Amino acid sequence: MNDWFRIPSDLQNSYLGLIGLHLREAVIPVLVGLVVALPIAQLCVRLRWLYPPVLWVTTVLYAIPSLAFFVVLIDYTGQTETTVMIPLGVYSLVVFVPAIVDGVRSVPQETLDAATAMGLGPVRRYLQVQLPIAVPAIIAGLRVATVSSISLVSVGMLIGNQGALGNLLNDGQIYHQPRLIWLSVITTAVLAIVVDAVLVGVRLLLTPWMPRGTRKARPAPAEPVTEDAAR
Template identity: 85%
Template sequence: MSGGFFHIPSDLQNTYFGLVGLHLREALIPVAAGLLIALPIAQLCVRLRWLYPPVLGVTTVLYAIPSLAFFVVLIDYTGQTETTVMIPLAVYSLVVFIPAIVDGVRSVPQETLDAATAMGLGPVRRYLQVQLPIAAPAIIAGLRVATVSSISLVSVGMLIGNQGGLGNLLHDGQIYHQNRLIWLSVVGTAVLAVLVDALLVLLRIALTPWMPRGSGSRRTKAAGARPGTDTEARPEPAVTALEDAVR
């Protein structure tokens, strides 16, 4: 067990940073897949309001299934592989993404949709170029929750043949009575979650330049900005989305 703080037992057949890469792959691919699946389902729920409650009910029931039970069911079909870990994580993300997207898209003012239609945008272009950009803050908020949750749940994969990324260190830490390995797992997973969440915050800032950056901006807007200030000049999200769609 010698070889430095980041030395990993040979039975894991990986380095510490190799486990970090495995952990990120098993966490982020399901989130991306869940987002792609949720986008068309959420749009159907927006157009067909009666469909939203049953869809939300189904995703909630699926989310209530324990991850270990999900793994046991899938092992007969996908074996002790990364796929067995990633499928439940993608399914779990739907319970976050679908409400976030539906609420975000429904928040788009009707006059904005009417203006987009008057500009000649069809349903698909209106959804992609107007509704989704305006709904971006709500969608990214859901993305942050789903991503952090996925990074945390990946560790459970250690129970099905060392498919848990950094969670594999928890198992070996108990076998070899090495608290160092347990700390590497717990702290490493927490750091990954914080770093990825920070990147998503930066993404939100880049995609939504009209949103205030802090409480100071909110106070300035509430108090009333002087003519010519940046607060007054900042365009509304609906106007920005329409301008981009026209371009």
């Protein structure tokens, strides 16, 4: 059994070590991308004219192959994890910016009016009303960005030993060992599925206020909520 998970020595890593590296290289750029996307998205919400050009820029950046990024970055950041992570972070913007903009815009006008009328300034309104209500949309974006990032990390093998499970796949081809190829592909897929499930769990924890389709209707006294049952 253990033979299955034996890793060629040129990778200088254990199986679990590869998984850890893969996750780190996939998740950190997405989180950084999220932090960068939040203010950009808020600007796009406030200045409507800014949104189309920003969207255009993120799409163009997404169209640049990671190899091209590597060629440029390698002079500055070398054959490091950072070189792998920068393009992944940039790619995540194409998902995050529209997700956050749509999420923030989905806040009903009357909710915003109510907040304004209660004397919430723009900062409070953003932090206490718009952002929390945009959480489901943001997490939906986070799921797409993370899963796509997990699959893209493998490209890091192009600049040496930075592709984690990608290098494992590469080794499988070099040494003609289908076991390594299967191990790499299946592990990557399982990682993506598990991380996605964790994010769904996070969303459920953060949004107890969302109607849940599957949960049974809880009738309020006197005026039962029957719509849920009918769905």
